[in-house]
Amino acid sequence: MPVHPTLEGSTFNEDIRDRHLIYDYAAKDKQGNPSKWRYEMWFYNEDRIVYAIHGGPMAGRRNFQTATYQCIQPGELWQCNWLEETGTICSLVYDIPKKHITTLLGFSKGHWLHNEKSHGDKRNPDDLARWRELAKVGESQADRVLLYSQADILEDFRGPGTLQPIEMSWSTL
Template sequence: MESSKDLSAFIGTHFVYTYDNGWKYEWYARNENSCDYRIHQGLVGGRWVTHQQMNAVQFAPGIYKVDWHEPTGTCVSLLFDMNRELVHGTIFFPQWIAGEGQHPEKTICYQNEFIDDMRKFRDEGPAYPYVIIPEFAKVTYMKNEGANNDEVINKAPGQLPGNYFDNK
């Protein structure tokens, strides 16, 4: 069974969603190979990234899966069900970020300006054992903003215009 590389209905889509654990995220399918995101609330709330390299596939009609590995050592896997307006995310945090007594605050920045720092923190570790957090999220905003739109995720997390977390 093959998944589809037809991402035309997905690319350019801007999502805002809240995980069952209360973490609030914003994510944008910039193009077939990269995404942008902001974390509004959660363990690393305040963090944001643009042009994150990713792998994306169409899992089934209206269902897309994306995966990436960050310079921090964090791995992320997201499944977007656009029809049911749900996301299932699994975040694999290295120990240095999410372990007992560690330092998630070191990642709270615009990562693009601190790539070397993120790699240094990753290499200093510790990495293992990874802290694995699987959660469902409800999409509260979904709109196609077009591919490679630098206006979608262009500033630090904060109050979103409108009420993107509660409008559905």
């Protein structure tokens, strides 16, 4: 696919394309004890991300999504945003030199309250249908749980790693 006009002339190919990050959020469990929430993000191309969640309440989730990217500072800061089938809004800022991720997530009420139902793989039609039902829980789209956090990057490499490649023809949302 052609590069989006907002990415033309940017450092997207050098900075982001095909980059794979594994990172941990330093969170706490329900008893207040330290708990690592491991995430894995693959910036597949200028239109998609592929990710897996290995720790925390959303552990066991594998997804791919249409994403938008914007360069904040070439070679240093990039933002990636997407909307999930569950109704969850995700925004991630990647600080390349500091090897750091900052996120803001607007979880749908259904996703947050019934996080075990958000587990699974989008490639499985039953999982995808269940996720879409989670977006309907709550009084309105304003009924969200906001979670902001920061994570340190543990691994940074190019390529899929253990994540499965996707077809651009596969639908998102």
